[in-house]
Amino acid sequence: MSASRTQDPAAKQKTLAWLRTVSGEFATATIKKLDETLPWYGSMPPGRRSAVGLVAQAGITSFISWFDDPKATPWIAADVFGAAPRELLRSVSLQQTLQLIRVTCEVVEDRVQDRDSFLREAILLYSREIAFAAADVYARAAEARGLWDARLEALVVDSILSGEYDDELPSRIAALGWHGHGAVSVLVGTAPRMLDVDVLRRTARHLDADVLIGVQGSRLVLVIGRADSDDATEGSPGSASPATTLPAVASGSAGSTKHHPTFTEIALALEPGFGDGPLVLGHEVPGLVDASGSAKAALAGFAVARSWRNAPRPAQADDLLPERALAGDPVARSTLVNRIYRPLKAHSSELLATLWCYLDNGRSLEATARELFVHPNTVRYRLKRVTDVIGWDATGAREALILQSALILGSIADPDAPTKSTRKAPGAK
Structure with a gap:
């Protein structure tokens, strides 16, 4: 319901003149009540407290302009919050902003309670609209921050995948929380x-x-x-x-x-x-x-x-x-050689030969024992030692593939790798 259709124009002009006269008083009373009722306001640095005061004063001025002509005046939340620096939006939460709006409206309502009911209804309507507009401002800011965070996160992940680090990467990671x-x-x-x-x-x-x-x-x-x-x-x-x-x-x-x-x-x-x-x-x-x-x-x-x-x-x-x-993949090749072939060779050439023979014979204990001229229990013991040295178990099908690949790659890189022709039975000449 529009103000111009429910109030006498002369009375409205009189009310407007009064509002413009007492707007400074409203702002001073609002700052005082903020300091008395909101602990977070009193703990803010002086610069931010001053910015909050500017926001409150801008809200009162915006209400007067809106009351003059709700249809023609382009009042928006940006008009109210435009007087404050952008840092204020990040340091004052939506909940605190709504508390600020509530205190401001309470101060104005206290001062106009003896005036006509039309003015009080206008304050209630304006406070509702400005609260919704404030929520919209914070929603847009959160959306923009979310998009920025998504781009920043994608940049950080891309830097990690490519291995291209720079001095700004730690600060970017910290900014992502x-x-x-x-x-x-x-x-x-x-x-x-x-x-x-x-x-x-x-x-x-x-x-x-x-x-x-x-x-x-x-x-x-x-x-x-x-x-x-x-x-x-x-x-x-x-x-x-x-x-x-x-x-x-x-x-x-x-x-x-x-x-x-x-x-x-x-x-x-x-x-x-x-x-x-x-x-x-x-x-x-x-x-x-x-x-x-x-x-x-x-x-x-x-x-x-x-x-x-x-x-x-x-x-x-x-x-x-x-x-x-x-x-x-060169990393995979070096990993297989450095974590399997070389540790085994450095630990015991006997373990390396046993593992090679075991894999060549299809993971058969008996066939391996016959070729090495040892008891099958000796083969079992050596395979257990292999697991203790490198961590992989040759008796498993998947791990046997890993170990055999390591032996092949290791033998390619090692000219002194043992072959079957160099292994002889005990006592052979």
Whole structure:
């Protein structure tokens, strides 16, 4: 209901003249009441308190202009908040802004309670409209911040994937509110048609983890961070154990007082947020600055994961070392040689020869024992020693493929690699 249709024009002009006369008094009384009733206002720096006062005064001035002609006056929330610096919008929450509007309206209502009812109804209508407009301003600011955060997050993830770090990267990560300060791993899969990043973030927070999310074409990349804990006893992040699904490697110590989710457990919880297709988890690295290594391994594994017919979701990038090496990944080749072939050769040429013979004979204990002229129990013992040295179990089909690939690559790079023709029976000349 418009003011011009319900109030006598002469009375309205008289009311307007009175409002313009007392507007300064209204502003002074509002500042005083803000200081008395809102603790957050009193604790603000002087500059921001002054900006809040300008907002309150602008609101009163805007109300008078609107009361003069609600249809012709283009009053908007920007007119009210335009007097304050942009920093105020980030430092004063929507709830505090609504409290500011309420206090201002209460002050004005107290001063006009002896006036006609038309003016009081106009104040109620204006306060409702300005509250909705303030909410709209904050919603637009939140949307703009969300879009900016999404672009910044995509830039950070791209920097991690490419390994191109600069001096600004730590500040960009901090601006995103990254809470992880311990080990990091990268998870790569197929992006779903409808990506719900909020669900992924809530799932990660539930597991005391943080995520950076990036979409690159059809790929969804998650950089997962986990806080270090002094009482965690599931193994040091920098150990040389492989990322295979071995109980001795993946399980925690019996003395652990609190269960700290492994990256595999976190990835399993996040798995429903990915689309169909392979899902690959990179190896664990000490911190975010080292995440590029985990990302490159995960991306290389994702590229060849379809060649593993029964690959789990998620698959460990280190479990895809043979496929990655065949696809030309130099990191996979050096990993196989440095973590399997060379440690075995340095530890015992006997273990290396036994493993090679065992794999060449189709993982048959009896055939291996006959070729080496030893008892099958001796072969079992040596294979157990192999597992103790490098962490992989040659009796498993998948791990046997990894070990055989390492032996092949190691022998190519090692001119002194043993061959079957150099192994002789005891006592042979």
